[in-house]
Amino acid sequence: MIGRIVPIAIFVVLGLLLAVGLKIADHKSDLPSPLIGKPMPAFSLPLLHEPEVTVDSNELIGQPFLVNFWASWCVTCRVEHPVIEELARTGAIRIIGMNFRDERADAKAWLQRFGDPYSMIIHDYSGRTSIDFGVYAAPETFLVDENGIIVFKQLGALTPEIIDGEILPRIAQTGSLAKR
Amino acid sequence: MKRLTLLFVLLLAAGAAALAQEPLVFDDAAQEERYNALTLELRCTVCQNQSLADSDAPLAQDLRAEIYEMMMAGRSDDEIKTFMIERYGDFVLYRPPMQGNTLALWILPIFLLLVGAVIVFFTVRNRNRKLAAQRQGDST
Numbered sequence: 001m002i003g004r005i006v007p008i009a010i011f012v013v014l015g016l017l018l019a020v021g022l023k024i025a026d027h028k029s030d031l032p033s034p035l036i037g038k039p040m041p042a043f044s045l046p047l048l049h050e051p052e053v054t055v056d057s058n059e060l061i062g063q064p065f066l067v068n069f070w071a072s073w074c075v076t077c078r079v080e081h082p083v084i085e086e087l088a089r090t091g092a093i094r095i096i097g098m099n100f101r102d103e104r105a106d107a108k109a110w111l112q113r114f115g116d117p118y119s120m121i122i123h124d125y126s127g128r129t130s131i132d133f134g135v136y137a138a139p140e141t142f143l144v145d146e147n148g149i150i151v152f153k154q155l156g157a158l159t160p161e162i163i164d165g166e167i168l169p170r171i172a173q174t175g176s177l178a179k180r
Numbered sequence: 181m182k183r184l185t186l187l188f189v190l191l192l193a194a195g196a197a198a199l200a201q202e203p204l205v206f207d208d209a210a211q212e213e214r215y216n217a218l219t220l221e222l223r224c225t226v227c228q229n230q231s232l233a234d235s236d237a238p239l240a241q242d243l244r245a246e247i248y249e250m251m252m253a254g255r256s257d258d259e260i261k262t263f264m265i266e267r268y269g270d271f272v273l274y275r276p277p278m279q280g281n282t283l284a285l286w287i288l289p290i291f292l293l294l295v296g297a298v299i300v301f302f303t304v305r306n307r308n309r310k311l312a313a314q315r316q317g318d319s320t
Contacts, residue, residue: 003306006299034269101238127242134267136225136239 033134033153040067040144041132048099048107048121055122061148064171065094066141068118068158069130071102072110074138080157081114087163088117093171097121100130100138143167204248215251219244222264223272231274 035041040057047053068084070077088095097118099107104123111121124130133142136155143152151170154162206212216233222243224235232240232247243264250260264272276282 003303034266127239128246131239131242131246131267134269136268 033150033155035134035142035150036153038150040142040148040150041129043122043124043129043132045122045124045129048097048104048123051104051123055120057148060096061144062146063094064143064145065096066143066167067096067098067133069098069100069133069135069138069140071100071138072106073102076157077139078114080139081117083158083160083163085115085117086160087158088119092168094119098124098129098133100124100135101127143170145170211251214257215248218247218251218257218260221274222247222261223274225268225272 040061042057044054044056047055066087070080084095087093095118097120099121102123102125104125107121107123133140139157141154141158142150145151152166154166158167204212204215206215219233220231222232224230224232224237224240224243226237226239227235230240232243246263247260250263255263261273270276270282276285278286
């Protein structure tokens, strides 16, 4: 009796594990960021267009903004670019470009070719700040609220769905958070 | 054929030599050992199934450099791991910490081993009984 039930039970358990595994596999890339709910990492870096001007991360805080990590070597950034331009056109939020591990000339040529939707571009040549942000690959986008807290992170390209579903509602929320 | 094999091996060796860059200088062998152990234990987040030591991705190189610098600055292994976890999450550890959401990971193997032991025990006992019964049947 047991001899018959055991293999069936094992089969059922394995089947369940497989089903769960397949479900999780869909979200494998959705690695949680430990930075959500924490203050944005501090940095002090030059601007891409004006290398002599240094921006301190504290100067940015005050109103919600997006930090978009991109580089000229990043192919997905090209795919994402029209979406960012569209968002910039609506004026819903400040978009700060974080150009990382990139040559200044390459980055500028890229902007000339595809357009520059950013309200400011910071140049993280060494990529050290990208490590502080826990960036794995480009593009990655962080939504920072008016208190300088990271409230959302997008791994990979932004899409209109993510902007409408995740980012814009959170910007509306941050206003009420400030009043608390 | 033998020559071809030799050529192939040489090419492989040359490739490995080209890959090995940035010779790091350590104070002593123990420190080097620590560095090797740490980079083996930390995951390269871009190429998720490689450790930092294995990976040649630019990010892995930067992270190795970061770890090296922190070691030289006298930081402990735990401090370095915390630095990585703060940025990339528990996911960077190849040996996950024992906590609520990883309990299944730690307990399941032991549980499965026990289940296997129980199955073996019953199977063996059943077989022994059958054999004993057969022998009795033979002797009568």
